[in-house]
Amino acid sequence: MSTIHHALVLNLHQPPGNLEFLLDHNPWEAKEILYAYDRIPRSLWGYEDVGRVHLSLSGTLLETLSSPEFQQRVYGMVDCGSLLWQLQNQSIIEILGTGYYHPVLPLIPVVDREDHLHRWQGVAKHLFWREQFNGFWPPEMGFSMELIPLLQQAGYRYVLVDSEHVEPVSPMRWEELRYRPHIARHGDAEIVVIVRDRDLSDAQESGMEFGWFENELIERTRWCDFEPLVTTCTDGENGGWFRNTTEGSNFWTCFYLELMNQARGGGRIRPTFISDYIERHGVHSEVRVREGAWNTGWHHGRDFTQWTGSQLQKDALARLHAVSATFHRLREGAIAGEDHDPADWHALTEAQWRLLRAETSCNFYWGEEWVHRAHTDLDAVETALQPLLARPQPERSLPT
Template identity: 60%
Template sequence: MHTYHALVLNLHQPPGNLEHLLDEQTWEAQEILFALDRMPRSLWGQEDLARVHLSLSGTLLETLSNPEFQARVYGIVDCGKLLWFLQNQQIFDILSTGYYHPVLPLIPSADRPEHLRRWQGIAQHLFWRAHFHGFWPPEMGFSMELIPLLRRFGYRYVLVDSEHVEPVDSMSWQELRYRPHIARYGDDEIIVVVRDRELSDAQESGMDPGWFVNEVAERTRWCDFPPLVTTATDGENGGWFRNVTDGANYWSAFYLPLLDMIRAGDANLRPSFIHDYLDTHGAHGEVRVATGAWNTGWHHGKGFTQWTGSQTQRDVIARYEVLSQRLHGWLDQACAANANAGVEDLSAAEEGSVPSAAEASRDGHWGLSTAEGGGTQVVRPDQSVASLEQFEQAQAQHAAGSAQAMEAFPPSLRQWLEDAQWHLLRAETSCNIFWGEAWCYRAAADLDVAEQLLDQIDTETKRQ
């Protein structure tokens, strides 16, 4: 019986960060670009075994696909070729995430769908595909209330940190950590894939392939099922991933030697895509996931301490809510105006056209169907083309509904509203409130602009 390994790498750069580093800290910017470019180049010819999940934030994709940025860094990295190489679905599986990389439980619930929708828009264009299997919560920030939203967007599974997973029914430590499970919120359910925190810490800091093989063997030795060991870290931060010396970075010192060990029969590991594992082995048992994030440095991730530790950070988060309520108040007015004029309501386009997760699960949509086996609930995939088409149609209807809703405003007000939403979403970037208070000014600057634009809308509509 093999042990399966799911490798997950998170890749994110805040808006304008790479451009700033090129101006102020050129070598650091080059290290990041080299780290991104090194992934596909290291894995050329490794299609027989290499399997890597990548989460790329919308802001990183926006930067890499920007023609001006591509021209600026040409000669360092060819960004066009990099994006092309990442389309190799034999090696890379792209995970969905939020466009501006927000800690989703910390931002207003009304703003969350637009982060997901905008990411899908750019990723579908750049990676030439309509559907993505799994969801990577930025900073692994997860709460159970996200489940209906993720199911509505068609995601089959979500990654969560092992520190926060709690069994509903009795299960061993190995089962809890090395098997996918089901998490439910109301009538909605989703598969959760558990990140091994300790092995991920080792992946982040540097490890020997022999040590990793032995450690995985010890951790899974009592498994009476095919275990799925998931390690997830940043993929372009830290010296282990950025080191340009051959034989001294993650790919040349660890991953490629690990593949050689597997080929030689010296390791019982098998790299795997998560969706392939689910196709064969399904998900077993039900869990709850406590609200929290992954660990960073000495922060454990409980209570989102990294982003909420100071009053300044909490004040920024409070402003998210205030401005979001004002923004969505105007959007709701636009929807109501168009509904009264015979135009389909925006919320109906967003929710009514897409079956609920409970309906999707019951009808076998979106890769979930239930069966009973050995007294344990097993969730196995149902590859429903019709359900994917239904989801895509609903997304198209929502886009049309959004455009129609905006038509309720004069062009100037419409532009102000769109700009206000853009600044609010960008302010919600997790990095803005992660570095203590060092970057809170970035969030404040965007929030100030959003507030000014909403004030302009208030003033202008009172005149009319």
């Protein structure tokens, strides 16, 4: 019987200012979240031979955890500086790249996507002391094929996508499609696609015993004539399964500890890094990925319904695109006109980060509850740009 390789992927994200808000208004929930983060490296200590976890940390979460003021405030609950240091351990943790403000990338203006990727890499390279991140986690697993050139240009080797949106270019069996890496192409660009098993990920999110998981993997991969890669992806700090602080009653001490012990004892399921699997087993086929996201709550992830379902959400997204177009027109004009006025560039810098923050997925996810947050930041963008907008704009000559 062949080895079954398991890639565990956890998404860690907090909206801007959320942990600070919870500390003021619901301190126990803030502690649960911080303990969930701190539990990750602690659970892997002493298991460097078998422990393998992929983590995606949004830029806003990294911004909070690395803030001296925040670190001082929560010291005694969690030592955030030590936590960030422990997450650098490449024997047990592979850090995945993502978008800084956690946007659903296919929903935001094309011209803003690169800024999210570059901004995240800027802070992550500093905090994790490395220049290269092999894998990319699309926030909310929101993916479209047109992202491939951007991800390749940013240096990513593979991207995580949800199983419900993957279809083969050439015929292949169900287990081949789900449990092997594939190539996806857009124009001349290509990237390796790693398929998240939606059913097993749902179980990981809600809670499961190792015995059930082991049996399920054996049955699902029974007809594989290759060593399969089974990938499960969920949030890593939401829900009682990850937040429970009782020993033996959470994901790490009830489930993953037994998985590591079984792997150390010669069990069939072996935790693995995706990069290591690709190096050893390669990539064998091509797929297309339909536009979509992962499933959340009662939503299936198709058509990005979670973020575009109401008219208020649609209106906010439309305004976001309009404000973004204005910002980029003014910035390009400043560059072309060789504007050296510090006040202008201060205004453009202020407008840019507010624009990117307005694109945070959470602003659009909670029905209509947080849409006002996007508008607040877009108001700030327009205020910052007002001095530039008030000036006469150079006329553009018509093409002949």
